[in-house]
Amino acid sequence: MTMVAKDGVTTPKLIIDGLSKRYGDVTALEPTQLNVPTGEFLTLLGPSGSGKTTLLQMICGLVEPSSGRILVDGRDQTQTPVYRRDIGLVFQHYALFPHLTVAENIEFPLRMRALPAAELKQRVKDALAMVQLDHLAARFPRELSGGQQQRVALARSFVYQPSIILMDEPLGALDKKLREHMQIEIKQLHRETGATIIYVTHDQEEALALSDRICLMNHARIEQLGTPHEIYAKPATAFAADFIGISNIFRGQVDTSSGGEIRLSTRHGSFRLPSGATSVGKEAAIVVRPEQITLGSDKGNTVMGRVMDTVYAGSETRLIVDLDEGETLIVRLPPGHPVPAFGERAALGWNPDAAVLVP
Amino acid sequence: MNTKGIAGMTATTASALSPRQRYFRPNALWLAAPGLAFLAVFFLFPVLRLLALSVQNPASGAFSLESYARIANTDVYLQVLGITFKIAGNTAIFSILLGYPLAYWLAGLRDGLRERMVLLVMVPFWTSYLVKTFAWMVVLGRTGVINNMLTGSGLASQPFPLVYNEFGVMVGMVHAMIPLAVLTMMPIMIGIDRRLIQAAQALGAAPAQSFWLVYFKLSLPGVTAGGLLVFISSLGFFIVPALLGGRRETMLAQLIITQVQELLNWAFAGALAAMMLVAALVTCWLYDRLFGLSSLSGGETSAQNGGSGRLRLIGLAILRVIAKASAMLADVVRKVIGTRGAQLLLPIYCALALAFLVLPTLLVIPIGFTSSQFLEFPPPGYSMQWFETYFSSPVWLSATLRSFGVAAATALCATLIGGLAALALARSSTRWGGVIFATFLAPLIVPRIIIAVGLFYLFAQIGLVATDMGLVIGHTVLALPFAFVTITAILKNYDWRLDQAAAVLGANRVKTLFLVTVPLVKGGLVAAFLFAFITSFDELTIAIFVSGGIKTTLPKQMWDDMILQLNPTLAAVSVVVFVIVTVLLLLAERFRRTA
Ligand SMILES: Nc1ncnc2c1ncn2[C@@H]1O[C@H](COP(=O)(O)OP(=O)(O)O)[C@@H](O)[C@H]1O
Numbered sequence A: 001m002t003m004v005a006k007d008g009v010t011t012p013k014l015i016i017d018g019l020s021k022r023y024g025d026v027t028a029l030e031p032t033q034l035n036v037p038t039g040e041f042l043t044l045l046g047p048s049g050s051g052k053t054t055l056l057q058m059i060c061g062l063v064e065p066s067s068g069r070i071l072v073d074g075r076d077q078t079q080t081p082v083y084r085r086d087i088g089l090v091f092q093h094y095a096l097f098p099h100l101t102v103a104e105n106i107e108f109p110l111r112m113r114a115l116p117a118a119e120l121k122q123r124v125k126d127a128l129a130m131v132q133l134d135h136l137a138a139r140f141p142r143e144l145s146g147g148q149q150q151r152v153a154l155a156r157s158f159v160y161q162p163s164i165i166l167m168d169e170p171l172g173a174l175d176k177k178l179r180e181h182m183q184i185e186i187k188q189l190h191r192e193t194g195a196t197i198i199y200v201t202h203d204q205e206e207a208l209a210l211s212d213r214i215c216l217m218n219h220a221r222i223e224q225l226g227t228p229h230e231i232y233a234k235p236a237t238a239f240a241a242d243f244i245g246i247s248n249i250f251r252g253q254v255d256t257s258s259g260g261e262i263r264l265s266t267r268h269g270s271f272r273l274p275s276g277a278t279s280v281g282k283e284a285a286i287v288v289r290p291e292q293i294t295l296g297s298d299k300g301n302t303v304m305g306r307v308m309d310t311v312y313a314g315s316e317t318r319l320i321v322d323l324d325e326g327e328t329l330i331v332r333l334p335p336g337h338p339v340p341a342f343g344e345r346a347a348l349g350w351n352p353d354a355a356v357l358v359p
Numbered sequence B: 001m002n003t004k005g006i007a008g009m010t011a012t013t014a015s016a017l018s019p020r021q022r023y024f025r026p027n028a029l030w031l032a033a034p035g036l037a038f039l040a041v042f043f044l045f046p047v048l049r050l051l052a053l054s055v056q057n058p059a060s061g062a063f064s065l066e067s068y069a070r071i072a073n074t075d076v077y078l079q080v081l082g083i084t085f086k087i088a089g090n091t092a093i094f095s096i097l098l099g100y101p102l103a104y105w106l107a108g109l110r111d112g113l114r115e116r117m118v119l120l121v122m123v124p125f126w127t128s129y130l131v132k133t134f135a136w137m138v139v140l141g142r143t144g145v146i147n148n149m150l151t152g153s154g155l156a157s158q159p160f161p162l163v164y165n166e167f168g169v170m171v172g173m174v175h176a177m178i179p180l181a182v183l184t185m186m187p188i189m190i191g192i193d194r195r196l197i198q199a200a201q202a203l204g205a206a207p208a209q210s211f212w213l214v215y216f217k218l219s220l221p222g223v224t225a226g227g228l229l230v231f232i233s234s235l236g237f238f239i240v241p242a243l244l245g246g247r248r249e250t251m252l253a254q255l256i257i258t259q260v261q262e263l264l265n266w267a268f269a270g271a272l273a274a275m276m277l278v279a280a281l282v283t284c285w286l287y288d289r290l291f292g293l294s295s296l297s298g299g300e301t302s303a304q305n306g307g308s309g310r311l312r313l314i315g316l317a318i319l320r321v322i323a324k325a326s327a328m329l330a331d332v333v334r335k336v337i338g339t340r341g342a343q344l345l346l347p348i349y350c351a352l353a354l355a356f357l358v359l360p361t362l363l364v365i366p367i368g369f370t371s372s373q374f375l376e377f378p379p380p381g382y383s384m385q386w387f388e389t390y391f392s393s394p395v396w397l398s399a400t401l402r403s404f405g406v407a408a409a410t411a412l413c414a415t416l417i418g419g420l421a422a423l424a425l426a427r428s429s430t431r432w433g434g435v436i437f438a439t440f441l442a443p444l445i446v447p448r449i450i451i452a453v454g455l456f457y458l459f460a461q462i463g464l465v466a467t468d469m470g471l472v473i474g475h476t477v478l479a480l481p482f483a484f485v486t487i488t489a490i491l492k493n494y495d496w497r498l499d500q501a502a503a504v505l506g507a508n509r510v511k512t513l514f515l516v517t518v519p520l521v522k523g524g525l526v527a528a529f530l531f532a533f534i535t536s537f538d539e540l541t542i543a544i545f546v547s548g549g550i551k552t553t554l555p556k557q558m559w560d561d562m563i564l565q566l567n568p569t570l571a572a573v574s575v576v577v578f579v580i581v582t583v584l585l586l587l588a589e590r591f592r593r594t595a
C-alpha cells in the first residue's frame, strides 16, 4: 500500500510502519502500514472502537505502541516524547485550559517554545484573526459557545505551525449546521497553512466532504485506503460499501453457468458479474449503488419487487422496494423521472459493469 | 478537632441542592424544621451566648471588655494565642505539603483500586484521636519504640527528646490532619480532566511543566480548601498538645478547659472561645475573599480564575518560572536515576506516607497483648491479662456500655433529623437552600471546644450536666452534619420518578416514603447511622464537660488515664476502640457505596 507523494519523489511526511497496540487481550490496532504525503488531508473513518483514536494517539506520542515505528520526514520518532514532537492535536472535547483566557490558551504552545514576546503577540493576533475571535481574546473558555471553543482549539493547534495536525472527532460535539460550517473553516485552514492533517471521524459524509484520501478502519485494522471517489466507486469489501454511501448488496456464491459464463448465484437469482471477475467457488457479494439501478428489465441483471415507500429528497426521489425474496432495495430516481405508485410491482435492473464484486 | 469528614462533604456540593423536583411540593421544606430548631437551641444559641458572655462583666452583667483587656495585657495569654496560631498554621502547611503527593497519586488510580487504597486514609481519618495520640506516646516516648531501637542498636548513647516538645506536637498534629487534607484535595483532583494534561504535552509542555501550569493550578481550590479546614480544625486541638507537648506548646483550647473546669471563670473562657471563633471566622472570610467559599464544596467561582487581573497574571508568571525550573530538575533526576527510577519516586513516597499514617496505630495492637507491666515494643511475651483487667474493671465496663448507649441514641437522632432535613432540601426548591445547607454543616466548622463550653453553660442552667440526655444532645449536634451529608449524597442520585410512579399507582406520600424511598436509600441511611455512631463513640470534648464526675464515657475514661499515667490497660482499650471504629467504618463505607 505504498503511496507515491504528489510530486512523485519526495519521502512521505509521515510513515507508519508496522504500528500496533494491544491492551492485554484487546487488540486496539493490528500491525498497520500507512504513508501520508506532505500536505495531505487524510481521514481515519470507521465505527466506534475500530482503533482510530489509538492510531492517532500513537502518532502524537500519547500512547506507546506495542510494535512498529513512526517516521516523520524520514526520521524515526517512535521514542520521542510527546512534547518534543512537532505535532498539533485537537481533541473531541476541545481540552481548552479552563483557567486561561482564549489568548493565553493560544499562546500556550508558543510559550513552551520560548518565542520572543513580540513574535508571540503577533502570532496570537494572527491566529485569533484567522478564526475570527479577535473580540473574545480576554474571555475564558466557559464563556464561549461550543463553536467558538472549537475555533480556539483549532487556533491553538495551528498557531505554532506544526507540520502535522491531528484532529480526533473535532466536530463531534457540535450540532449539524455548525458542523457543516466548521468543516468549511477547517478546509480553509488546511489550504492556508499547507499542513498535513490527519482527521478522525465516524461520520462518512464528513469524511467524503473533507478528505484528499480516506483511510477506512474496522476491527482494529485498515479496511481500505483511497480517495473518496475510489472508495465510493470501488469499495474493496462489503463493509466498505456499506459504511460509505448507500449500497444494495447481494450475497451469494460465484459459479459457472451452463453457458460457461461466471455468475453470482443469490437467493434473488443468478446475476452477471462485472467483466473480468474470477474467483469461482467463493462466497462473494455484488454492490450496486442506488443511482445505478433503473426501472425496467433491459440492463442485464433484473430483480422483481414491490414499491413500499417513496422518499422525496429535493434533487432526487428514493424508492424503497421490497424484493420478492425478502430484503429491501434502494433506488435513486433522477429528478423528473415518473415515480411508481405505492404497492406497484416493478422490475429493477442494472448494468453488470456498474456493480462491484467484493469478497 | 471538629472536622472529621468534611472530606465527605466536598463530594456533596451546595449545588447538590439544585433540585430534581419535577413538581412543586410546598410543604417539603417543613421537614427541615426539627433539625433547624434543634440546631438553633443547642448550637447557635449556646455559641452566641458564649460570645455575649465574653463582653459582660461577670458580676454585674453589664457590657465590659475586661476579659479582652486581660488577654491583651497578659503575656502568657498572648503567647498561648501566638503558639496556637503557629502550631495550627504549621500543621496546615505540613499536612498539605505531605498530603498533596498522596492525594495526587490516589486521584490518578483507576476507580476500583482507588476505592480500596483510600481506605488506608479513611481508617486513620476516623481512628480516635486518643488512640492515635496514645500510639505516638508509645512510639516517641523516652523509652518508646524509636528511642529503644536507637539506643539498643548503639546508634545513640542516650534517648532523644521526641515528646513533650514542639516536635512531638507537630508529629501528632500532622499525623492527625494529613487524612483530612488528602480527603479534601482528592475529589478536586479527581475532577481534573486528564485530557488537559495530554493537551498541554501535545502542545509542547514537558510533564513537569504540564503539571505546574495545568494540573497544579486546577488543583489549587482543593489545596486552599484543605489548608483552611486543617487550620480551623487545628485551632481547637487540645488532645495532642496536652499529651505530646510540653508547657511551651499549650494551646488555646487547653486554656479554655482550665478556665472552665478549674477556675469556673465563664466570662474569661467565653472571651478565649470568642478569640478562637473570631480567628476561625476571619480565616474563612479571608479565604472567601481570595478563593470564594463555594470552591470549598468544589463549585466553580469567578475567583477561581484568580480573580482580579493583575494578581492572576503574577500568579501565572510565578507558575511558569516554577514549571521551567522543575522541568530542568526533572531532566537531571531522570539522567541520574533513569526514567523508570523517576517513575517509582511517587509510589515509593506514597507507600512511606501511608505507612506513617497506618503503622503507629497498628503498633498498639501487639502492645495490648503484652505480658509485661510496661509499654514495651516488641512485647517480651504475650498474654490476655490487660484485656482481663479491662473487662473486669467496673469503671471501664460502665464507661464502655455508656458510650455504646449514647452512641446508639445519638446515631438514631442524627439519622432521623438529618435524614428529614436532607429530604426537605432534595424535594423543595427554595432560595434558602444554601443557607439551610450551611447551617447543617456549621457544627463542623465551629471548633468543638466552643460548642462544648457553650453547651456546658446551657446544660448547667437546665440541669442536663452529667446526664445521658445531655451527652446525646451534644453528640447529636456534632454528628448531624455527617448524617445529613451522607443522606444528601444518596438522595442526589435517587430517581424521584419512582415516587411519582408510586403516587400514580395510588400510594399516598407517607406510604411512598416508607414503601419506596426508604427501602431504596436504606444503604445510605445505615451508613449515616454508622458515621454518626462513630462520631459519638469516640467524642471527647463534650464528654469532658458534660459527662459528669463519676459516670464517664469510654473516651473520657481514656483521657483521664492518659493524663495520669500510661498503662497497658490503655493499650488494650485502644485495641478495642480501634477495632470497633474500623469495623463500623468499613461497614459504613460498604453501605454508602452499595446505596
Ligand atoms: N486504555 C485502554 N485500555 C484498554 N483498552 C483500550 C484502551 N484504549 C482503547 N482501548 C480499546 O481499543 C479499541 C480501540 O479504541 P479506540 O482507538 O478508542 O477506537 P475509536 O477511536 O475508533 O472509537 C477499543 O476496543 C477500546 O476498547
Ligand SMILES: [Mg+2]
Pocket: A052, A053, A054
Ligand atoms: Mg475515538
